[in-house]
Amino acid sequence: MNRLVIMTVGITHSGKTTFAKELESVLQEAVIIDQDNHAEFINSHYKKLLPKEGPNTLKFSITNAIVEYAVLQSNFDIILSNCNLNKSGRTNVLRYFHEKGFKSIIVYFNLSIEILRARVEQTQRSKTIFRSASSFLEVLERQGNLGEIPPSKDEANYLFEIKDPNNITDIIQQIEAISISEVSFRSRDDS
Secondary structure (H helix, E strand, O other): OOOEEEEEEOOOOOOHHHHHHHHHHHOOOEEEEEHHHHHHHHHHHOHHHOOOOOOOHHHHHHHHHHHHHHHHHOOOEEEEEOOOOOHHHHHHHHHHHHHOOOEEEEEEEOOOHHHHHHHHHHOOOOOOOOOOOOOHHHHHHHHHOOOOOOOOOOOOOEEEEEOOHHHHHHHHHHHHHHHHHHHHHHHHHHO
16 A cells, blocks of 8 residues: 655745645545644634643644544545654654555745745734744744754655745646556555
8 A cells, every 4th residue: 555645844834735735636535634723723722731831742642643543544645734843753754654654755845035034924824823923923933043954855755845836836746646656556556
């Protein structure tokens, strides 16, 4: 069984959610798992349970439960949206999927800080996902100063880097071709 896991990686407003939605519309047998949705749900319904400091372990627990359900109870390819993970975090997540027989794709959004700042300044996105930040500009500055190691080819079966938003359609088409070849591979395995 060669299902796909597609992990979108990049800082705020780089286009991860928009990309994931466009990709899901092309890959009919895929589901998006988006941590921003989980954060918004928690902040709307379970704010008292949020950790006062440190990692948002409640959000990660909800995400992990949904991932495990999707892996074990469905045949969908999985699009992990909003994975702002450091290298060790990406490695651990992808190891889980590789052990389950998935092929992995990382889509790394590496847009210029000027593009990101302009997007943040014009955003209409809800701030209900925030736990400790007061604005997307604060999130952008915080994420931009982390100095995280960008994804490398040894982390996944496929790696795509988006430096220009105009390349998104081409990358979605390439991922669609990978998906089609994996479906055809799966069909041969099932025979």
